[in-house]
Amino acid sequence: MKQEWHKHFLTGTKPLQVQSAIAVLIIACPCALGLATPMSIMVGTGRGARADVLVRNAEALQALDAVDTLVIDKTGTVTEGKPxxxxxxxxxxxxxxxxxxxxxxxxxxxxxxxxxxxxxxxxxxxxxxxxxxxxxxxxxxxxxxxxxxxxxxxxxxxxxxxxxxxxxxxxxxxxxxxxxxxxxxxxxxxxxxxxxxxxxDPPKPDAKVAIAALHTAGMRVVMLTGDNARTAEGIARQVGIDEVHADLRPEDKASIIRDMKRKGARVAMAGDGVNDAPALATADVGIAMGTGTDVAIESAGITLAQGSLTGLVRARRLSQATMRNIRQNLAFSFLFNGIGIPLAAGVLYPAFGLTLSPMFAGGAMALSSLTVVTNALRLNALNLR
Structure with missing residues (x-):
């Protein structure tokens, strides 16, 4: 038996068990699975930077996809911040x-x-x-x-x-x-x-259009501000904000966000001032205006470089596209392994006498990684406008 195995090894004709084992090891290599998420995040982050959406951590970009409530400050966020x-x-x-x-x-x-x-x-x-x-x-x-x-x-x-x-x-x-x-x-x-x-302090020129787009995307928009209620409601009416909480202190904003989260809302907070830092840190996703203070930017996972509310719309679209791309990559990776491993193990051999050569297994494994990378690179062409 030992001499027969050496004969197969030296002649290049391995026994079926050895060939199948090698093919399974090659197919099961989780290259595509390991590349699925980081490639999409890396390309999505680069695409966001070109659209003035700066992603500080991947968790924020992923979490933004599930957000259903956007909380925003008034001065410098909804308004121009130049009273x-x-x-x-x-x-x-x-x-x-x-x-x-x-x-x-x-x-x-x-x-x-x-x-x-x-x-x-x-x-x-x-x-x-x-x-x-x-x-x-x-x-x-x-x-x-x-x-x-x-x-x-x-x-x-x-x-x-x-x-x-x-x-x-x-x-x-x-x-x-x-x-x-x-x-x-x-x-x-x-x-x-x-x-x-x-x-x-008039609203930013793009505020009304941006908030309408966020509504279309299914998001509830809430304003939290330290300003008087009548002033805040006057601005809210002009731009179409759903709900207003006024006369708040910084700790009040964070408390309201915690209460929203306890009720099951997924909350993103957008602000630009020192007073917004506690709320930015409390929200599921903190979004800072690039025109705001350093404290706010340090407390946020995403920064809108131009300080524009349309940047919120771009950030949301980027998050949704990136998560969709990740799911596509993961689905392909699991499908590849789900089909490839049984084939490599010889599932068709008893009925059809077919086995998967290790050479073809290696080619298929490389093709799967290439497919995942190529799919992730499609994010470079994403239209965020």
Whole structure:
């Protein structure tokens, strides 16, 4: 028996068992299966980069395919993030120029977009900034400090209540401005209501079209913002957002997202500011605007380089196409092994006397890997517009 085996080996005619074993080993090599996912992710990530969708980790790209709820911030995400002062209303003995000067001088210490709008307006009017001392920022509320010897408070209604300043006389004017979609900052000087500053931050030009496309894709769009409810609802009406949660602090945004997830929603969060970082980290997928802060970008798995809402549509289409490509590759790999291994093991030999040569098994294995790679490369031609 030993001499007969050596005879087959030396002449190149191996026994059926040995030939089948070699063919099975070759066919069972999981090259195609191992390439199926990483090739699609690699090509999809490159395609996204060319469309200004920067994927930081593959998990985010894969998870975006299953998202059914998109949560977005307002300022800098839905809106342009370049607010401008449109009106100054005063109360008591204070004049409009004095209110603007004291408030804008205090806001020179802040990095909030609305603060920047006040500083720009002050400089445009040629008003000289006053000296500031004891500056403090209250997250989600506003700022306080001492300006030219006056105790100045700038912020929302909750901030005024916390500081013990009655702004009830200014509420009708504030509501009228908010109905127009403007943001309102109250100003208190020396514990008295001094006026309000209305700042307009219009929606981005592509916001309405992008949100309509996301609706078509079956996504619910929710706005979470620290701004007043009337202001937020005014913007939401203009662009077609489904649901609005306003007057929120950063921790409130994260809490709402956790509640959505507990109810079974798959949530993506898009934002651009420091205040959005906790919510971005809490969501299933965090999406940062490339025009936003470094903290937001570091907290997100995907960054939209141009900060455009149409980038959300492109990211969603990229995710769906990439996952579809992965499933195609995996299906082919399992089909190849499901058919190839029984053939290599000799399943047709008893009935038809047919076996699979190791040479053909090697060729088939190489062809399967080539097929997976070629299918993944099709993502390069994906139309994301």
């Amino acid at each position: 401008r002062l449109i009106a100054t209303e005063t109360a008591g003995k204070w004049g409009a120029e004095t209110v603007l000067r004291l408030a804008a001088s205090l806001e020179t210490r802040s990095v909030h977009p609305l603060a920047h709008a006040l500083v720009v307006a002050m400089e445009a009017k040629g008003i000289q900034a006053a000296s500031v001392a004891d500056f403090a920022s209250q997250t989600g509320l506003g700022v306080t400090g001492n300006v030219d010897g006056h105790a100045v408070v700038v912020g929302n209604q909750a901030q005024m209540q916390q500081q013990g300043i009655d702004v009830s006389a200014l509420i009708p004017d504030a509501d009228a401005r908010r109905e127009e979609g403007a943001g309102v900052m109250f100003v208190g000087i020396d514990r008295q209501a001094a006026g309000l500053l209305a700042v307009a």
